[in-house]
Amino acid sequence: MKTMKGIELPISTMIVIVVVLLVILGVVSLWISGWGGGATGLSVEAVKASACADYMKIGCDEDPFLVPVNFDADQSGEIVPKISCDRICKQGPGPSDCDNLRTLARCWFGCPLQEIKICVKKLCGCLQ
Numbered sequence: 686m687k688t689m690k691g692i693e694l695p696i697s698t699m700i701v702i703v704v705v706l707l708v709i710l711g712v713v714s715l716w717i718s719g720w721g722g723g724a725t726g727l728s729v730e731a732v733k734a735s736a737c738a739d740y741m742k743i744g745c746d747e748d749p750f751l752v753p754v755n756f757d758a759d760q761s762g763e764i765v766p767k768i769s770c771d772r773i774c775k776q777g778p779g780p781s782d783c784d785n786l787r788t789l790a791r792c793w794f795g796c797p798l799q800e801i802k803i804c805v806k807k808l809c810g811c812l813q
Contacts, residue, residue: 729793732756736786737809745811749801752786760792 694702736754743751786805790796796804805811 728756729789732758733789733794733808736789740786740805740809741811745806745809746802749786749790749805754784754786754789756784756789758784758786758789758792 732754736752740747740749740752787801790801790805790808791798794804794808796808
């Protein structure tokens with residue numbers, strides 16, 4: 686009776702195959718984890734909901750600048766608190782509101798600066 690042998694590959698070929706499989710696994714895991722920013726839309730909505738809840742607590746007639754968000758609202762690549770305001774929507778140094786509800790509304794939801802309070806009220810669902 687003749688027994689069948691498995692596939693015989695040189696050790697260098699097996700190493701190459703293992704490395705290729707690890708690279709493919711790494712790329713797939715980065716893609717699934719949202720490395721390219723795929724989950725941004727969901728996090729922006731969650732941040733907006735949280736900031737709007739805080740805004741309604743202080744009163745919808747207050748300045749949205751007073752509501753900080755723990756999110757990169759001005760899209761500068763970092764979270765900047767109210768105490769170090771120096772950016773405005775990726776435009777570099779200049780006057781800004783930093784990472785708060787006013788900036789979130791302007792940079793992520795298109796609220797015009799001239800009507801920011803009205804726009805934020807509508808965005809947050811405040812009663813007029």
